[in-house]
Amino acid sequence: MLFDLPDHDALYQALVDRDDRFDGQAYVCVSSTGIFCRLTCPARKPKRENCQFFGSVGECLDAGFRPCKRCHPLRPMADADPAVATLLAALEERPEHRWSEADITRFGFDLSTVRRSFKRQFGMTFLEMARQRRLREGFVALCDGARVIDAQVDAQFESPSAFRAAFARLLGRPPGSLGREGLLLADWIATPLGDMIAVSSRTELHLLEFVERKALRRELDQLQKAVKGDLGIGSAPPTEQIGAELVEFFAGRSARFQTPLAYHGSDFARAVWDQLRQIPAGQTRSYSQIAAEIGRPSATRAVARANGANQIALVVPCHRVIGADGALTGYGGGLWRKQRLLDIERQFRQVDNAASGQVLGRTSAGTRVLTGQ
Structure with missing residues (x-):
């Protein structure tokens, strides 16, 4: 916890x-x-x-x-499981390798067993660990102003084409097409629940998603079309602000997000997203409750679609919406992450603050810190 x-x-x-x-x-x-x-x-x-x-x-x-x-x-985990030990050693020896399921099979390991072992020990699969390790290094180097070839070296990709392909799978465009200027700038934020991509203009946050969300590529494509391809890479003031607010959230000090947001959706979807932001941390609502609260009690399914279309995770807290029977239902960032977020938010309690209205405090003395990139 x-x-x-x-x-x-x-x-x-x-x-x-x-x-x-x-x-x-x-x-x-x-x-x-x-x-x-x-x-x-x-x-x-x-x-x-x-x-x-x-x-x-x-x-x-x-x-x-x-x-x-x-x-x-990592040694205790490796000592407890020979498969984990072997694959960690292999990753350390060849961090630049594009690891695949075939590689795991060649070691003589069962794919499902390896997957469960790594998820249990590290919260991610071996292949996810290897891919994120390489791509993160390159992304951060580009954000810091490195040339593409230097970012590729930092990311330990074995070839420029492999780096370009991995980068394009994430952002929909090769790294060479993304400059340090643009109407929108993409940046990488690491959190205790996994890496996120933030896309901001100079004044507003347009997207905040976990990197493995299946809809991320489509959402980025839509943003690029909206700005006629003028997407760059780097930080912008709203990204810096949301990074600081996420630090406060994961440290248990505040669940209030004040970063200015830019919605991309219909009037109905915007109404749903605004209503989601009214749900206090530590509480949940059902889709039917949200529908009633926005004055559309028969639009439960439409509320569910709008909830799933949200592309500003955590800040627009779609994770606080559950089924009428109390089931977690779907979440683009993964049900395990939805459960963790709800667990985190149960640690918050509402307190009165005369200067700023309601704020959220922490019920225990523990602390966690997020690493901003």
């Missing part, structure tokens, strides 16, 4: 003391190096302000950090 760890100061002191009581229960991610370690790591201790703490290896990997080669935080 996201809120069962001690606070940052206690965890940093445990890191300094190399306290083995937290071994396997907490990990430190060091923003200055991009490495994550056990708290018992013998390496020189980083500065307090460069440390972020997570409760699982999967969260560290999702947030874009690489395992330390001194304390080997």
